[in-house]
Amino acid sequence: xxxxxxxxxxxxxxxxxxxxxxxxxxxxxxxxxxxxxxxxxxxxxxxxxxxxxxxxxxxxxxxxxxxxxxxxxxxxxxxxxxxxxxxxxxxxxxxxxxxxxxxxxxxxxxxxxxxxxxxxxxxxxxxxxxxxx
Amino acid sequence: xxxxxxxxxxxxxxxxxxxxxxxxxxxxxxxxxxxxxxxxxxxxxxxxxxxxxxxxxxxxxxxxxxxxxxxxxxxxxxxxxxxxxxxxxxxxxxxxxxxxxxxxxxxxxxxxxxxxxxxxxxxxxxxxxxxxxxxxxxxxxxxxxxxxxxxxxxxxxxxxxxxxxxxxxxxxxxxxxxxxxxxxxxxxxxxxxxxxxxxxxxxxxxxxxxxxxxxxxxxxxxxxx
Numbered sequence: 001x002x003x004x005x006x007x008x009x010x011x012x013x014x015x016x017x018x019x020x021x022x023x024x025x026x027x028x029x030x031x032x033x034x035x036x037x038x039x040x041x042x043x044x045x046x047x048x049x050x051x052x053x054x055x056x057x058x059x060x061x062x063x064x065x066x067x068x069x070x071x072x073x074x075x076x077x078x079x080x081x082x083x084x085x086x087x088x089x090x091x092x093x094x095x096x097x098x099x100x101x102x103x104x105x106x107x108x109x110x111x112x113x114x115x116x117x118x119x120x121x122x123x124x125x126x127x128x129x130x131x132x133x
Numbered sequence: 134x135x136x137x138x139x140x141x142x143x144x145x146x147x148x149x150x151x152x153x154x155x156x157x158x159x160x161x162x163x164x165x166x167x168x169x170x171x172x173x174x175x176x177x178x179x180x181x182x183x184x185x186x187x188x189x190x191x192x193x194x195x196x197x198x199x200x201x202x203x204x205x206x207x208x209x210x211x212x213x214x215x216x217x218x219x220x221x222x223x224x225x226x227x228x229x230x231x232x233x234x235x236x237x238x239x240x241x242x243x244x245x246x247x248x249x250x251x252x253x254x255x256x257x258x259x260x261x262x263x264x265x266x267x268x269x270x271x272x273x274x275x276x277x278x279x280x281x282x283x284x285x286x287x288x289x290x291x292x293x294x295x296x297x298x299x300x301x302x303x304x305x306x307x308x309x310x311x312x313x314x315x316x317x318x319x320x321x322x323x324x325x326x327x328x329x330x331x332x333x334x335x336x337x338x339x340x341x342x343x344x345x346x347x348x349x350x351x352x353x354x355x356x357x358x
Contacts, residue, residue: 058278084272090345101257112299115274123290132274133304 001078002034007011007045007125008073008095011113012106015062016097019044019071034073035122036080042071046054063097069105071095072129074113074129077087088114088133104128193269214239236288242312247318248310252284252291260284263324263335263353266295268308269317277306278321281355296343298350302313324353 002008010016019042024034034040045068063069075090082088090112097105105124108130115130126132153340204213217238225234240248251260260266260281267278279295282305292309324335343350 029263056211057184079307084270085309086314087307089305089307094302112304122156133277133299133305 002038002040002073002076002093003032006093008042008070008071008093010097011074011094011109011111012096012104013095013108014106014108015050015064016044016067016069016082016101019043019095019097020045020070025070035078036073036076036114036116037122038073039098040071040073040095041068043068052125056123062127066068070098070100070102072102072117072125073097074109074117074125075113080114082116083119088116108119201337214241215319232288239289244311248288248291249324251318251320252286252293254286260320261324261335262340265321265354266293266314267293267319267321268306268321271314271316277304277308278351279304280343281341283326284339296340296350296352298347303344303350 003024006019006021008019008021010019013034021034021040021042023041024030025039025041025087030038043123044063044065049061049063049069050064060102073093073095075092075094077090079087079089093110094113096109096113109125109129111129112131112133113125115126115132116125118126118132165200205211221234225231237245250256253259262281262283264281265278266281266285267276269276277295277297279297282296283294285292285294289311290309291311292307294305294307296303296305298304310318343353
């Protein structure tokens with residue numbers, strides 16, 4: 001249940017570390033709450049320092065603090081119901097940054113993601129994740 | 134008045150309670166629920182509810198045509214478990230001891246065994262909070278292991294929560310014992326280990342404090358994948 005002002009850890013290598021949710025997209029009625037698999041608009045609150053020397057190596061766009069980006073929620077603390085009746089709960093809220101075309105900004109994902117992403121159509125993220133629960 | 138006589142020994146499933154409740158009077162003998170009748174039953178419909186009578190007749194006639202193929206006509210994917218052996222006693226028909234009867238018959242026999250041994254409150258082989266369990270599921274991902282942090286005992290609705298740390302993130306999953314997707318529940322290591330004295334150390338029924346102390350969590354789940 002991520003809403004306005006909710007903070008999420010970023011688990012890809014786009015450079016951001018912590019983002020704050022500003023808006024939850026897509027669903028007509030969500031009462032302002034987003035869960036796993038929902039797209040959100042977020043502001044980067046904390047990012048890894050960008051050293052100009054290492055910039056040329058990777059072709060991944062590094063985000064800065066204060067950037068407004070889109071992201072998809074991949075883990076949330078609020079229990080999410082699976083179709084077979086199970087409830088899954090993670091210990092933190094996490095997101096993966098996206099561009100306007102729903103493509104990932106980073107190239108790698110470092111951490112567990114929820115399997116509910118597959119059901120919501122984020123198969124690319126699920127395939128990149130090291131562990132899906 | 135329209136009279137609809139339902140044939141003998143037919144279970145009238147799918148007759149919506151809306152039909153049964155509105156403007157319908159059931160001729161004696163009366164039954165607690167319309168789907169339990171196995172003797173001839175006549176339903177009286179008021180003149181104004183011709184459409185309801187027609188719908189009811191349609192349901193019954195459709196039932197009589199396809200009884201062998203479709204017990205529940207409104208869904209092809211619904212799982213209808215077979216009726217338990219033996220006819221229910223007369224007191225059950227009146228509604229006495231209904232919940233106790235359901236607790237005994239709703240889960241399948243294997244699941245009943247699991248509920249009554251592993252998740253019972255007093256059985257010597259019961260599983261205590263702090264035990265490490267592995268749950269095998271019928272669909273992918275096939276298994277999940279974790280420390281048992283809570284058991285919610287509600288008869289057929291019994292469920293338990295397993296907590297594990299996957300890639301430095303804590304994950305908790307709540308499984309319902311009766312779910313057809315739960316294939317097996319295996320005990321990896323008992324709470325407190327083999328030492329009987331240490332078993333008494335864990336005195337809580339719900340180990341939610343593990344969420345805040347990762348050291349205790351690793352101590353319990355040492356060596357679990």
